[in-house]
Every structure is written in structure tokens, then in C-alpha cells.
Amino acid sequence: MANSATTSRLSQTMANLLTATRPGQTVWKRLKKNSGFLFVAPAVLIFLVFGLYTIIYSFVLSFFRWKGSSIFSLFPPVCEAPGCAFWGLQNYKDFLYEDKGVAKLFWMAMENNLVVALVVPAATVLISLLIAIALNRAGRAVPLFRTIMMLPMVTSGIAVYFAWSSIYLSDGPLNAMLNAAGLGFLSAPHGWLGTANLALPALMVVMIWSSVPLAVILYMAGLQTIDQELYEAATIDGANSWHMLWYITWPLLRPVTFIILIFAINNAFQGFDLPLLMTKGGPANHTQVVGLRIFSFGFGDDLQLGIASAMGWVLFLLVFVLSLINLRLFRPATEETRE
Amino acid sequence: MKQKIFYTLSLLLVLVIILSACAQAPAAPAATQAPATNEGSGEAAVELTMWTWKVNHVPGLEAVAREFEAQTGIKVAVTAVSPDDAYRTKLVTSAQSGDLPDIMSYWTGGDDYWEKAGSGVLIDITDKVDDQWKNVFIPGTFDKTSVFSQARYDTCQKDPKCLYKDVQVGHAYSVPYFGGSAYMVYASKPLMEQAGLDPDKAPATAEEWLDMMKAIKEKTGVAGLVTGVQNPDVSARWLFNPLLMTSCGQEKYDAIYGGRDTFEDPCAMRVFNFMYQLAQEDLWTADILATDIGPSEAVMGSGKAGFIIGGTYTLSGIIANGMKPDDVLAFGVPPLKDSALDHLSLGMDAFIEAGITRDSQHPEEALQFLKFLTSPEAAALFAKTVGDVPATKLDADPAKVGDAMAGLVAVLNPADAPFGKSNAEPYIDEIFNVLRPGLQAFITGETTPEELAKDVQAASEAGWPNHGGPKPAAD
Amino acid sequence: MTRDPLSLSIDGLKLGQKFWALISFLCLLAYLVISIYPFLWMISSALKDNREVLTNTSLIPKEIHWEILVDVWNRLDFWQYFLNSLMISVPIVIGTVIIYSLAGYGFSVTKFWGKEFLYVFFMGLIVVPTIVVLVPLVQELRAFGLIGRDASKFATYVGLIIPAINGGGPWAIFLFRSYFDSLPRDLRDAARIDGCTEWGVYARIYLPLAIPAIATVGITNFISSWNAYVFPSVVINNPDWYTLPLQLRFLDMQTVVQWNVRMAGSLITVLPVIIAFIFLQRYYIRGLTAAAVK
Incomplete structure (x- = not known):
């Protein structure tokens, strides 16, 4: 929905440009028409200098086996043997299915990650909205x-x-x-972080805890923009608080939620810093997450930067797709209504 | 009109930004020249740089550096980049930018180490280490792990993933300056006394040891055993391995880890069962799976556990956390009853190496420092300052190395240590990736000895083909 | 006369609403306790005996050790490293705010060819994995002469600052654009009709109105650059140029990690952040009021 809106606007601007090229219009005018780009230019420039190379580099690196000692560079293209070897798709194959141990750990981490990515954002939105x-x-x-x-x-x-x-100690x-509350049967005698099925939920609580404040700031800024008359009108129509929350506040806050x-x-x-510092992925890999696997290949014990890059790009693909879904669900109609 | 001025100004702004960005590139060589001329003028004042990730080694290394400067006039600046992942990252990026220090520290003898050596990050010093220098090292350190072995060469050649195929047998790229032994247990004498045990009698077998833990738990309410189990390497390397070594004997140990024998062998099963029993009897401290190595020393030091598993490096930790040296009883990990070996001789392993990097401007002076660092005189100074064991032969003179150190040095007996003869290392990841979480799963109650032994064996069988087939026995 | 959802004002509400008001008040209170707990823990650990940090879960130390804080303060050489940190964090915040408020305005208000594509591209950068960009970044900095044992302090800091600005870019663009989108378009159209240039609209109308967005972007980037550890440790080769978090590592050069020393160091390090935060928060609240009045 939002996508098609984007593309249609894109084609519209292209059409504008085409009509702008008809004879009689000077180059100056055409430049002027696009002069809004000047506002964006510094951001683009700084990206071209310090961002582009690093992204291409990490993508290319995902097809090499490399532990970071011999030289690997794109400009000039160097992959110094024997410390660096072209590896084709092997990195991807290895952690996706071929190298049993690595793949098993990766998918275990992915499973945990999906749980985290489902629970933490939802809880963050709910709690911070109420606060x-x-x-x-x-x-x-x-x-x-x-x-x-x-x-x-x-x-x-x-x-x-x-x-x-x-807090989580036994x-x-x-x-x-x-x-003290008589709920002793709910307590964890081996510590929350040391119990197989409690460690990940315990970590998620900390994640939610640390992401709520910023969400509250954003929601509060969003709430300021909602017109009070809407609530007054709704009150006259006999709506209760929950109706107003559901039919006015929530929809109008959709861009913030997004x-x-x-x-x-x-x-x-x-x-991955939470599991890295609090549980090291344990106990028995119950808090492994993909970020931790990448860290391990990127900076840690497993040091092989090709696999770290390859995992990074698989993760990118996943997050990108999820963000698109999020875009469809929460990017509000405000943009279209504005046109 | 106003608009045109605006656009022109904006365009100019962008140009200025572009130019200033570009101007930085030519400006750089000027910056590089300034210190270079400095160096030229003061040829005599060489300053070496040395990196480590061990913050607590810095005072020791600095003490040695001061001594070195007094003798030679060469300054050595020691820098720590910590924790270890930040250090690895720093080495990788510095290798790419040509900014490696003159001397770098690295973990002894792992895959990553040899890859650094094979990629030319470390300078080959094989010819420089003469017999006289070799002689200062404790047997089992330099000769075993700093020199590229035939076994490692064979393993690498067979393994398509190996990245150091050019390293030749017998070559050395660094010298060890820190070592010690794992596989040690420290007991709390006061707790043993309270439990009615003889505080000076170390257990002869693992079963006896287990009974002692039970006694302590029953009589004093303090949990029996602690170590950094949160780090999955710890229970595998510090407890499982020494038990397996004594239970099966060195040759069988090598065969099992080398893919020529099975983890389901009765001698290995007894080890799995023992570790399972530890968990079943709830003898670990309560938060054991959330306890890392450092905190485990704090737990032991504050009297909340009867025993701690560790190595020579653990003693200073528990003492600094409040244990009195006289209250500590140290012994090697006791073997299970009817084991192939009736006791575990503790050898000496090198843990940290120092090598000269390819970016060093003063490799001659750096070599001079390495020689000094590993000399008995400097090693004793290092040992005394940091309270840890160097890889250089020391006399166990408390005046020179400190009391605690003297006790430790006396325990080690490298001559008949089974781990010294073993060729099981390098272990393959395929086995450890299953074994490590599996031993933790004993404690979470998610697996049984039979299941784990089967899984580890399956991983071993699936893993060895990736490394060109099982590893042959040591000569 | 408005009756708003989950109102906290008790007067003249029905019983049910009073109940909900109480509940929400209690929830806020509970949340407050959880928010402040780790902070209090940090303070209490800085005053504890080293062994007590890990073994006594109570917030109240058995014995208060002020000397740890004093000792750490003295050993840290605070002002030198504080200035270093400031020299890095302040330009990052200023650069981020200037460059990306411009970009946010460009994406929100102006029209140019390829705008939407460019915007989506920047948004895509948010999800690009950052973990393996260190190595290529260092190669680039090397090529520009901004890193290495021969680079000057100024060059090294430039090498730290610019990539950090770039790293915070997509988020800043996103926040500024969203914020500018929320401002009424009539504002800009009226100003343009009155003869204001596009630049004038940005500088005189939009930017002053964007204080909440500036505060949000500023605070976030200040905190992250102030606490940054790995990238500075990779770029800075001279210990004299270290930032506070880097220097902090050298406080516990003992055989054993000194947790209380570490906590005291952390406390001293975050102190400037908290002060800056309270200071910026005032602007932030004022900005909110301005946005609400519009």
C-alpha cells in the first residue's frame, strides 16, 4: 500500500522531470527545480565517503574466508594468500546447513531471536504507551x-x-x-539467569526495560500533537476512555509506533551486548542470539570475518523484510492524506 | 534574486565540504613526516610499543620494561586493550592499517595464533632463538607450543579450511612469557574442618572428593563446588578433560579426541556419569550457570563454596578476594576410582606469547626485549609483581617470586605430565560445540550421560571428515 | 472540561475512574522503582567493599567506603580525559544535528528527482549490519591519513567523529523528517509566499520549531558517543588521547577485577552525561510546549 504510494510518487517526479526537459526551459530552471537536493547533499556526501565503501566491503568479504591478518582490501583489490581465500558461497552454506555444529547453533540463535523480536517490541510499545x-x-x-x-x-x-x-541471583x-509474597513456587532456586527456560525471558525483561524510556519520549511527543478537540467531540458522542484510546489515540500515534x-x-x-555480558549465550545456549554468533565470528573465539559478514547480510535481509511488513502495518495514511 | 544567492551559496558550501574532505588526504603525509624527523634526530632514543589484553599484566610488564630501560636505554611502552574481543579487533584493524605495535601478546598455540604467524603478522624468529635461550623455558612451553609441530602441519594440510598452510615444521614466531597449569582444585580448610574432615588431606579419588563436597554441604550448608561454569569452556576443559585423561590414560584420551575411539567407551562414560552426579546431587553453588570465572573467585574468596576448580592463575584471585593463603589446600583434579592413571601430574603450559610484528620499526631492539622479558631475572620480577607463573624456569625462592608463587611452582612436575605428552590439541570445534553446552545441560537437567556421550560421539564422527580424517596417535 | 483517557486527576471522577487512576499511579510508581534501581545499584556498589559487590545483593553497603570514589577520582585524571571525550562527543552531536536536520527538511519539504528512492535507501541503512564495517572503515581512515601512530590528535579525532556522524545518520534523518512532516505545511507555504527562501524557511521557521527533535537526536547521539568503546579503542593509538571509558579500563590493574573501582569509575563517567541530560531535558520540555502551542 505504502509501497505503491512511494512508487507512484516516484514515477510522478520522473514524469515531472521529463516534462521539464522540453526545449525552452533552461538548465538553470531544471537545477532550481531539483535544488531541494542541496539540503540532502551533506548527508549523501558523508555517506559516500564513509559509508559506501564499508558496506560494499562487508558484502564482498562474505564470499571470502579470512581471519584478519593478511591484507584484504577492495581498493586495490587484494586477497593475500594463504591467510585469505576466495570461498564462494561456502560461508553461507556452512552456517545455514552444511557445517552441522555451526548451523545448529545458528538456527537455535535464530529461533531465540524471533521470540525476542516478537515479544520485546510488542511489550515495549504497550508499556511505553501506557506510561x-x-x-x-x-x-x-x-x-x-x-x-x-x-x-x-x-x-x-x-x-x-x-x-x-x-537482581536475578538465587x-x-x-x-x-x-x-515474601508467598509465591515461593515461582522463584528460581538456581537463579533466573541460570535456569534453562527462565534465562531468555529474564533477558527480555532487561531489553524491554532499556528500550522503554526512548519510546516514552517519542510517544509523549506524539501525544502533544493530538488535537484535544477530538477527545471533546468523542466525549459528547458518549465514548469512554478505552474507546478514545482505541479509536483516537492509537491510530493517531501510528507513525510513532512505527x-x-x-x-x-x-x-x-x-x-547482543546483554547476552554477551549477562549470560554468554548460556545456559546451554538458551540465550544464543544471532548477534552473538556474529560477534563470535567477528571479534570473538571463532574469528572468521567472512562468516561474520555473511551472517550479517542474512540478518540484514531478514530485518529488512520485517521492516517492510512493519511499514505496511504501521506507516499511516497521513502521507497520502497530505498530498 | 534572493533565491539565486541562496542556491549559489549552498553550492559553494557543498564545494567547501568536498574540498575540505579531500584536503585531509594530502594533509596526511605532512603529518606523518613530523614524528619521522624526530626519530631521525634522536637515533639513540628508541621507543618500543608492546600490546596486551591483560590489564593486570601491565604493572608486571612495566616493571620489566623499567629494568630493561635501565640496562639498555631502550624504552618500552606497554598498552593494554581490554577485554579480549576489543583486543582481537584492534589487532585485526591494525594489521590492515599497518599500525601493529613492535611487540604483541597473543594466546599461545591456537588456530588464530598460527594464522597470524602464517600470514606474516609475526616475524619468524626461528634462527634467533638459540639453544641457550631455549634452555630458559620450562619444558612443555616453548618447545611444545611455540614451535610449529609436525602434527599441526599434517592437520593443516588435510584441512581445506586451514589458513596457515605455508608455516613450516620447526619454525617459531614468538616466545612464551606467561604460563601455568590448569586442572587444579583449591579447597577451603576452615570449611573442611567444620565438616569434620581432615583439612590437610587432599582426596585421593574423585569419589572421595564428591563425598567431601556432600559432607561440607550437609554440615555447613555451604555449597560444595564452584568455578566459572557460565563460560562453557570451563567445565569442559578444567574438569571433564583432566578426569577423562586420568580415567582413560593418555593414549586412549588422544584416541577419543582424535576420532579413533569413542566417547561412549566405559572410561569416558564414568566421567560423564560423575559430572552428571555432581549436578544431580546439587553440589554446585546455587547460581553456577550464571557464574563466570572472575565472580567464581569472589564466591570462593568469601567462603560461599568448599572447592574451586581452576589453575595456577586462580590462587591469586581467591586470595585477593579474601582467602588467607594458609586456609587454602591445593591439589590436582583427583582421578576417578580405578582410573588408568592413579594421579594427575600437573605439567606446565604456555598461555601467552610475545612476538615481533611485521610493522615493527626496531625488530632488533624488540628481540632484545623479548630475550630480556623471558630471562629468569625479569620473569621473577614479572611473577612477583602480578602473582602469576611465567614460562621461564624459576627457582622457587619466596624472596624472589613471592610466597604463593613459590608454593605453586613446587606443585608442578612437568616431566611426567600426561597432558604434556598428549597430542589431542588442537581439539576440533565440532566436538566442543556439542560437549560444552551438553555439560551445562547436565546442570539444567536437560540431558543424561548416555544421550550426551552419544551426541558428542556423533559430532566427532561427523566432524573428522572435515579435517581429512581422524588424527593419528602421537609418536 | 475534557475527560481524557487514564486521567490522573481525581476530582469529580466516578469511582471506577478513581480506581483506574490509583492503579495507573501505582504502576508508574513501580516502574519508577525499577528505573532507578540499577542506578542506585551503581552508586551503592561504588561505596562497597570489593567482595561485597558480588556477594551482597542489598543496596545498602555494610560499611560505606568513600575512599574508593576519592581514590578513583584522583587516579583517573578526570579533567584530561573528560576534555578528550568532550572534544569527540560535542562535534558529533553538532554535526549530526546540522547535517541531518538539513537532510530531514530536504526529505520532508522540498522536491527533487529521486527523493523517495534516496529516502528509502537511507532507511535501509538502519538495518545494515554494523558489525563488520570496522575493518574497511579503518582502511579508509588510513588512506585519508586519519589513523595510525603518526596521525595527530586532531586527525585521529576527525577520524573518530566523521564516521560516528555517518553512523547516526539514518536515525537522525528519520526522526527529523518525521518531525517536520508533523508540522503544518501551511507554515512553509505562507512563508514562501511572503518571500522567504527555502533556506530561510528551514533556518527561521522549521529549525526553531524542531527543538524536541534536536533534543532527541542530540541526547541519543551524545550518550552513544560518550559511552562508545570499541571504535575509539581501535582508532586511538596514543593513551594520552583516550576517552573516559577507555581510560577507565586502567583503573583496576590488580590481579582481580575491582568491581567497586569499576562502578566508581562508571559513576564518574556517566556523571557528565546525567548533567548534560538534565540540562538538555529543559530544552526538550520547552520544545514540547512550543510544539504543542504551534
Whole structure:
């Protein structure tokens, strides 16, 4: 839907350009017509210089076997044997199916990743929307609350990991609270991060925790843009709070939801620092994620940058497709209505 | 009109940006020349750079460097890039940009190490290490892992994925400066006493050891055993391997890991069963699967476990975490009853190498420093400063190396250590990828000894063809 | 007179609404506790004895060790590395805001050939894996003379700053464009009719209105560049040029990791971020008000 809108606009601008080329119009005028590009030019330039090469490089590298000691470069094209070898599609084949051990781990990680990518974005949206609405109504009376709520954004990474790890310990606050509430049967006697089926959910809670503040900021900004008259009109029509939430707030916040979802999905697939620091992918690979596998091949024990690149590109394809689906679901009609 | 001025200005702006971006390129050579002339003028003041990832080794290396400067006038700047993945990344990027240090530290003897050697990152120093220099190293270190062995050569030639096919047998690219032994257990004497055990008597068998853990847990309520199980390598390498070695004997151990024998052999099954029993009896500390190596030392140090599995490198950790040296009883991982070997002799392995990189401007001076770093005098200084074992022969004189170190050095007996004779390393990833999570799954209760042995054996059988077939026995 | 969903004002509401107001208040309170907990943990660990950090799960130290903080502060040589970090983070934030607010405006308001394609392309960059770009980036920086043992401090920092700006680009474009899209188009059309240039509309009308977006982009990029570890550790070769997080690594040169020292160091490092954050937040709230009035 949104795609077709994009393409139709694209063809329209192309048509504009074609009509612009008819004789009589000067080059100056044509340049002027496209002068909006000047605003974008610095961004494009900086990408051409510092982004393009790295992307092409990592794509080409995914067809080589290389551990980073001999020289591998595109300009000039060098792949210095024996430390570097052209490997064709072997990297992709290896981790997708051929090398049993590596492939098994990859698919296990992918499975965990899909769970994470489903649960974390959904929970982030739900929780942060509710908090934003509550905060928005509470108004400016609680700026302190806002500041505190954003502390997760500034707390240093390593402190976050250790703090949460200590919460999850067998004698940590979480188990203590459950026991005190008479819910001892729910507690994890071997620690939350050390129990096979609890480790991944425990990690997801931390992921949600760290992604909520930014989502709240975005939702609050979004809520400010909603016209209060809409609510007044709805009240006159006899709508209750949930109706207004469902029929006014939620649809009008769709562009914000879209942003948050892209952010969250991307993080869910590319983030790996949490499992790296808190569980190392364990216990028994229950918190393996694809990002962690890539990290292991890119910087870690398995060092083979060709496979790291290849996995990276498979992940790219997946996230790209998911983002397109997200685009279809949440990119709102606002753009079309604007035209 | 106004518009035209705007467009012209914007165009100019973009041009300026482009030009300034381009201008940086020609500006660079000017920048490179400045320090170069400095060097030319002060020929005598050579400054070497050395990198490591071990932040805690920096004081030791700096102490050695100061000594070296006093003797030769050559300065050595030691830099740590940590943690280890940041260090690997730094080495990879520096190799691409030609900015490697004069001397780099690296993990001894793994695939990555030989790939660095074979790719020319490290300079070949085979001719430079004469007999006199070779003699300072403890047997089983330089001679075993710093020199390219026939076994490694054969393995590499058979393996299509091997990236160091040009390295020749007998060549060396670095010298070890840090070593020690894994496969050690430290016990808490006070806890043993509280449990009614003789605090000076090490268990003779693994079964006895297990009973001691049970006794401690029953009598004191403190969990029996801790180590960095969160790191999946730990329980496989520090506990499974030494038990398998004693249970099956060195030749059979090599055969099993080499693909010529099976993990379902009774001698291996007993090891699987023992580790399963440890989990079943709940003898590990409560958060064992979420405990990494560093934190495990904190747990042991604060008296929350009866035993810790580790190596020579563990002692300083538990002492720094509050254990008194007199309260520690150290012994090798005890063998299971009726094992092929009745005890495990602990040898000496090299852990960290130092080599000269291809980007070094002063390879002669760098070599001089390596020689100094591995001399008994400097090694003792290093050992005393960092509380760890060098790969150089030391006399166990507490005055020179510190008390704790002297005790450790005395325990090691490289001459008849079975791991010293074994050719099982390099282990193949296919086996470890199944074995490591499998041993963790004992603790989560997700697998049984029979299942795991079967899986590991299947992985071994599927894996060896990728490496050109099973590895032949050592000579 | 409006009755808004999940209202927190209790006066004149029905019982059910009071109930919901209470519930939402309690939920916010619980969330607040969870938000602040790790931060408090960081402070409490910085005051604990090293062994206690990992073995005592209580937030209250058995014995308060102020000397750790003081010692770390003294050993860290704070101001030198603080300045280094600032010299990197501030240009990144300024560069990001300038370059991508321009781009956001271009994509939102102006028309040019290939605009939509270019926009989609930039958005695609968000999901490009960043993990293996370090090596080619370093090769490029080398070619430009911006890295290496002979590069000057200025060159090294330029080599750190520009790729970081580029890295934050797609998100910034996205946020600025979305924000500009939300402004009424009449604003721009009226200004154009009044003889304002496209540049004038951007600089005098859109940019001042974009303070919330600037605050969001600024805060995000400041935090990430301030905490960056791997890329700076790859690019910077001279220990004197280290950033705060890099220098922090050298605090615990003991046999054993000193967790309390590490936490004290983390606390000192994030302090500037928190101060900057509180400072920027004021603008951010003011910007929100401005956007709401429009």
C-alpha cells in the first residue's frame, strides 16, 4: 500500500522531470527545480565517503574466508594468500546447513531471536504507551518523575548488567520478593539467569526495560500533537476512555509506533551486548542470539570475518523484510492524506 | 534574486565540504613526516610499543620494561586493550592499517595464533632463538607450543579450511612469557574442618572428593563446588578433560579426541556419569550457570563454596578476594576410582606469547626485549609483581617470586605430565560445540550421560571428515 | 472540561475512574522503582567493599567506603580525559544535528528527482549490519591519513567523529523528517509566499520549531558517543588521547577485577552525561510546549 504510494510518487517526479526537459526551459530552471537536493547533499556526501565503501566491503568479504591478518582490501583489490581465500558461497552454506555444529547453533540463535523480536517490541510499545499517556495526563507536575524514568538511558552499560544480574541471583531481590509474597513456587532456586527456560525471558525483561524510556519520549511527543478537540467531540458522542484510546489515540500515534517498532526490531536482531555480558549465550545456549554468533565470528573465539559478514547480510535481509511488513502495518495514511 | 544567492551559496558550501574532505588526504603525509624527523634526530632514543589484553599484566610488564630501560636505554611502552574481543579487533584493524605495535601478546598455540604467524603478522624468529635461550623455558612451553609441530602441519594440510598452510615444521614466531597449569582444585580448610574432615588431606579419588563436597554441604550448608561454569569452556576443559585423561590414560584420551575411539567407551562414560552426579546431587553453588570465572573467585574468596576448580592463575584471585593463603589446600583434579592413571601430574603450559610484528620499526631492539622479558631475572620480577607463573624456569625462592608463587611452582612436575605428552590439541570445534553446552545441560537437567556421550560421539564422527580424517596417535 | 483517557486527576471522577487512576499511579510508581534501581545499584556498589559487590545483593553497603570514589577520582585524571571525550562527543552531536536536520527538511519539504528512492535507501541503512564495517572503515581512515601512530590528535579525532556522524545518520534523518512532516505545511507555504527562501524557511521557521527533535537526536547521539568503546579503542593509538571509558579500563590493574573501582569509575563517567541530560531535558520540555502551542 505504502509501497505503491512511494512508487507512484516516484514515477510522478520522473514524469515531472521529463516534462521539464522540453526545449525552452533552461538548465538553470531544471537545477532550481531539483535544488531541494542541496539540503540532502551533506548527508549523501558523508555517506559516500564513509559509508559506501564499508558496506560494499562487508558484502564482498562474505564470499571470502579470512581471519584478519593478511591484507584484504577492495581498493586495490587484494586477497593475500594463504591467510585469505576466495570461498564462494561456502560461508553461507556452512552456517545455514552444511557445517552441522555451526548451523545448529545458528538456527537455535535464530529461533531465540524471533521470540525476542516478537515479544520485546510488542511489550515495549504497550508499556511505553501506557506510561506516556499516564505521564502526559499527570502533566508538568512531575518533571522529577520524567527525569528518573529516563535514568536507564544514562546508567552505564556495565552497571546495568551487574545490577540486573544481582537482581536475578538465587538470593537476589526478585526471589526474595516472591518468597515474601508467598509465591515461593515461582522463584528460581538456581537463579533466573541460570535456569534453562527462565534465562531468555529474564533477558527480555532487561531489553524491554532499556528500550522503554526512548519510546516514552517519542510517544509523549506524539501525544502533544493530538488535537484535544477530538477527545471533546468523542466525549459528547458518549465514548469512554478505552474507546478514545482505541479509536483516537492509537491510530493517531501510528507513525510513532512505527518508529518505535523499527527501533525495537532492529535492536532485537542486532543487539547482543546483554547476552554477551549477562549470560554468554548460556545456559546451554538458551540465550544464543544471532548477534552473538556474529560477534563470535567477528571479534570473538571463532574469528572468521567472512562468516561474520555473511551472517550479517542474512540478518540484514531478514530485518529488512520485517521492516517492510512493519511499514505496511504501521506507516499511516497521513502521507497520502497530505498530498 | 534572493533565491539565486541562496542556491549559489549552498553550492559553494557543498564545494567547501568536498574540498575540505579531500584536503585531509594530502594533509596526511605532512603529518606523518613530523614524528619521522624526530626519530631521525634522536637515533639513540628508541621507543618500543608492546600490546596486551591483560590489564593486570601491565604493572608486571612495566616493571620489566623499567629494568630493561635501565640496562639498555631502550624504552618500552606497554598498552593494554581490554577485554579480549576489543583486543582481537584492534589487532585485526591494525594489521590492515599497518599500525601493529613492535611487540604483541597473543594466546599461545591456537588456530588464530598460527594464522597470524602464517600470514606474516609475526616475524619468524626461528634462527634467533638459540639453544641457550631455549634452555630458559620450562619444558612443555616453548618447545611444545611455540614451535610449529609436525602434527599441526599434517592437520593443516588435510584441512581445506586451514589458513596457515605455508608455516613450516620447526619454525617459531614468538616466545612464551606467561604460563601455568590448569586442572587444579583449591579447597577451603576452615570449611573442611567444620565438616569434620581432615583439612590437610587432599582426596585421593574423585569419589572421595564428591563425598567431601556432600559432607561440607550437609554440615555447613555451604555449597560444595564452584568455578566459572557460565563460560562453557570451563567445565569442559578444567574438569571433564583432566578426569577423562586420568580415567582413560593418555593414549586412549588422544584416541577419543582424535576420532579413533569413542566417547561412549566405559572410561569416558564414568566421567560423564560423575559430572552428571555432581549436578544431580546439587553440589554446585546455587547460581553456577550464571557464574563466570572472575565472580567464581569472589564466591570462593568469601567462603560461599568448599572447592574451586581452576589453575595456577586462580590462587591469586581467591586470595585477593579474601582467602588467607594458609586456609587454602591445593591439589590436582583427583582421578576417578580405578582410573588408568592413579594421579594427575600437573605439567606446565604456555598461555601467552610475545612476538615481533611485521610493522615493527626496531625488530632488533624488540628481540632484545623479548630475550630480556623471558630471562629468569625479569620473569621473577614479572611473577612477583602480578602473582602469576611465567614460562621461564624459576627457582622457587619466596624472596624472589613471592610466597604463593613459590608454593605453586613446587606443585608442578612437568616431566611426567600426561597432558604434556598428549597430542589431542588442537581439539576440533565440532566436538566442543556439542560437549560444552551438553555439560551445562547436565546442570539444567536437560540431558543424561548416555544421550550426551552419544551426541558428542556423533559430532566427532561427523566432524573428522572435515579435517581429512581422524588424527593419528602421537609418536 | 475534557475527560481524557487514564486521567490522573481525581476530582469529580466516578469511582471506577478513581480506581483506574490509583492503579495507573501505582504502576508508574513501580516502574519508577525499577528505573532507578540499577542506578542506585551503581552508586551503592561504588561505596562497597570489593567482595561485597558480588556477594551482597542489598543496596545498602555494610560499611560505606568513600575512599574508593576519592581514590578513583584522583587516579583517573578526570579533567584530561573528560576534555578528550568532550572534544569527540560535542562535534558529533553538532554535526549530526546540522547535517541531518538539513537532510530531514530536504526529505520532508522540498522536491527533487529521486527523493523517495534516496529516502528509502537511507532507511535501509538502519538495518545494515554494523558489525563488520570496522575493518574497511579503518582502511579508509588510513588512506585519508586519519589513523595510525603518526596521525595527530586532531586527525585521529576527525577520524573518530566523521564516521560516528555517518553512523547516526539514518536515525537522525528519520526522526527529523518525521518531525517536520508533523508540522503544518501551511507554515512553509505562507512563508514562501511572503518571500522567504527555502533556506530561510528551514533556518527561521522549521529549525526553531524542531527543538524536541534536536533534543532527541542530540541526547541519543551524545550518550552513544560518550559511552562508545570499541571504535575509539581501535582508532586511538596514543593513551594520552583516550576517552573516559577507555581510560577507565586502567583503573583496576590488580590481579582481580575491582568491581567497586569499576562502578566508581562508571559513576564518574556517566556523571557528565546525567548533567548534560538534565540540562538538555529543559530544552526538550520547552520544545514540547512550543510544539504543542504551534
